[in-house]
Amino acid sequence: MLFKDVAYNQIKEKLLEEEYAPGTLLSEKTLIDDLKMSKTPIKSALIRLEAEGFVTVSSKQGVLVNDLTIDRINNIYNLRIALETFNCEQIYSQITKEQLEHLWENLEETKIVSEKLDVKEFASLDHGFHLSISEIAGNDEITRVLLNYQDHLLRITLRHLRKDPSRVRKFYQEHVAIMKALEKHEKESIRLMRQHLQESKSILFQ
Secondary structure (H helix, E strand, C coil), rough: CCHHHHHHHHHHHHHHHCCCCCCCCHHHHHHHHHHHHHHHHHCCCCCCHHCCCCCCEECEEEEEEEECCCHHHHHHHHHHHHHHHHHHHCCCCCCCHHHHHHHHHHHHHHHHHEEEEEEEEHHHHHHHHHHHHHHHHHCCCHHHHHHHHHHHHHHHHHHHHHHHHCCCHHHHHHHHHHHHHHHCCCHHHHHHHHHHHHHHHHHHHH
């Protein structure tokens, strides 16, 4: 792996974990000291992170850590509701046994981490579950859109789950309900997905 990729991954991890909190102004020296790297790979990483909306780089002020506004979170979730209910509509009547087994494997892991209240691992599996459904639906453009927002949503999800880790158990149960409806090829899976995402969105504004 190239140094610029290592720098990108390490800085993004700190952003997702909010070790670099939204609103923080970072200096280039801070990043060099934290990552134990030279200026060149860090600059390359920051160009990529700025393009993704995580930071704003200013030659005079430094590196500002961006946050998602309430309006943008609301808009992203409304987009997710539209796309992910469409995904369920596309697959519920024709999802295969093999595809269901793949989703159940995710939920078996999710059950374990939800019992442990492992917020970080749960958030990763949660996003994996939703992306797997999108991949099964087979619309590459929808999957690409969801991937584009995944890391931003992961940061927001982690922030709110850490306030009340027990919420992971509720989300897990909602995933199970969606799965059981898909397994029975029931249109109810569409309603359950919509409800799941709407409730997830509402929690973010509490």
